[in-house]
Amino acid sequence: MPSLDGQTIILGVTGSIAAYKAADIASELTKLGAEVHCVMTKEATQIIAPLTLQVLSRNPVGVDLWDEGKGWQPGHIELADKADLLLVAPATANILACFAHGLAPDLLTAIYLATPAPVMVAPAMNGKMLAHPATQTNLETLRARGDLIIDPADGVLACGYEGPGKLAPVADIVRRVEEFLSGEKKKK
Numbered sequence: 304m305p306s307l308d309g310q311t312i313i314l315g316v317t318g319s320i321a322a323y324k325a326a327d328i329a330s331e332l333t334k335l336g337a338e339v340h341c342v343m344t345k346e347a348t349q350i351i352a353p354l355t356l357q358v359l360s361r362n363p364v365g366v367d368l369w370d371e372g373k374g375w376q377p378g379h380i381e382l383a384d385k386a387d388l389l390l391v392a393p394a395t396a397n398i399l400a401c402f403a404h405g406l407a408p409d410l411l412t413a414i415y416l417a418t419p420a421p422v423m424v425a426p427a428m429n430g431k432m433l434a435h436p437a438t439q440t441n442l443e444t445l446r447a448r449g450d451l452i453i454d455p456a457d458g459v460l461a462c463g464y465e466g467p468g469k470l471a472p473v474a475d476i477v478r479r480v481e482e483f484l485s486g487e488k489k490k491k
């Protein structure tokens with residue numbers, strides 16, 4: 304049986320240049336049996352088309368908080384309630400700040416506040432943005448809250464700098480999700 308069979312994962316995708324890698328993440332998680340629902344920020348749609356994630360995840364992609372569907376329950380609450388995991392990869396400095404401060408101006412941030420599911424974030428950004436005390440404090444806040452951080456890797460960044468800030472390799476992110484969700488399953 305595929306390792307993620309029966310698991311519902313919300314894959315949050317934000318406006319990092321690494322957003323194109325979310326296509327591989329969505330594809331890998333889907334192939335492992337997960338029901339993947341991608342939720343993109345408006346900025347992420349500048350970098351990768353929602354259609355790409357829709358096809359690879361085999362589910363509609365959420366972008367607009369106000370596109371609520373037809374049910375009585377707000378669509379974002381329904382999705383937040385049924386998730387086993389909220390994975391945000393890549394996570395921008397901005398989304399980390401929104402999460403840390405409880406701001407909910409869009410679909411993904413509203414889901415973060417509404418979901419009872421565990422949260423995993425994989426930051427990706429310019430090294431100076433990552434090193435900034437504001438970003439580091441936001442990461443500490445999320446860690447203290449119990450959110451899981453997949454540390455960014457070292458390498459040559461899209462902005463031309465070399466150092467930490469690169470999205471962790473897709474294979475590592477997928478493995479972390481598998482390990483985490485199999486551990487959660489054993490607890491049940």
Ligand SMILES: Cc1cc2nc3c(=O)[nH]c(=O)nc-3n(C[C@H](O)[C@H](O)[C@H](O)COP(=O)(O)O)c2cc1C
Nearest residue numbers: 317318319320344346347395396397398427428429
């Ligand atoms: C080409 C381009 C690449 C960007 N890459 C990153 C990135 O890797 N990480 C990051 O934190 N912000 C990056 N930004 C800035 C974010 O897109 C910007 O802060 C935006 O407001 C984030 O919105 P979101 O968090 O709602 O997706 C990039 C901007 C541009 C124009």
